[in-house]
Amino acid sequence: MRPAFLVLAAASLSATIVASSRAQEDAAPIFGITLPPGYREWKVISVAHEAGKLNDLRAILGNDIAYKAAREGQLPYPDGSIVARVAWSYEPLPESAEAFGQAQSFVAGKPTNVQFMVKDSTKYASTGGWGFAQFDNNKPAGEAVHNACFACHAIAKGRDLVFNRYAP
């Protein structure tokens, strides 16, 4: 082999290793889910306010499969469904507070984190058919976070683990 080719092959091998390690870094632990492209523009299933410590405003969005299932009240959700929970800090709208003399209009501030439920009844059979993922600033959260998802969502087992219903 000519030296130039060897260098190229080594470079290519090294690039492959980097890409593979990056893919691993981009994927949420346990469930191996990566950030679904375009999720911010998915349709609205519902909206919510989580008070208490988190104190955020959230939109629950669905890819086309999840949105249709939610709208039609189809349970369980079919394979391929992805539900996204986007959240932002809960902030008073200053103009409203001025106009009404009290804070009564609350709006979305900075993004907090994004969570996903991905339906694959075979791959995720041990967690009710759902894989779970949380991303903070586009990076997957740690393993401890992901260990807590299924246990908490089990509260909504009568609705295939999805807390929110479609808001008509």
Place this chain on the structure above:
Amino acid sequence: MRPAFLVLAAASLSATIVASSRAQEDAAPIFGITLPPGYREWKVISVAHEAGKLNDLRAILGNDIAYKAAREGQLPYPDGSIVARVAWSYEPLPESAEAFGQAQSFVAGKPTNVQFMVKDSTKYASTGGWGFAQFDNNKPAGEAVHNACFACHAIAKGRDLVFNRYAP
């Protein structure tokens, strides 16, 4: 003319009058806006919680023109923009209250009403380039309601009368 034709012509005229009067009934007073088709599936500009008397959760949606302008921070909004404000009653999620021992997760309940802002800088020049409309159960609200829109939205004149910013 033959009597049969006369009857047909009369029936047709009557149908036209009914259709025209129905169109009028479907349109919001003052601004003449009808319910934009498909608005429930538009993309999310932001979400909000209006506390106080209304106490609702809301999604602020945009047609493609409004969504793009909001996302890019383009002010004023271009003609053709339509911003939709969908709202639902603010309800505690029972499963969460059970799990946490207190109501801390609030979700969308029944729909309340839907409001729209339609940008047409010529047609609506006297109200900042925006036409306003509110629909309760798909029927336009009365004139008094529509008289109040512009005065209140003027609070947000620094943002082309749109209260909400794009939530990233």
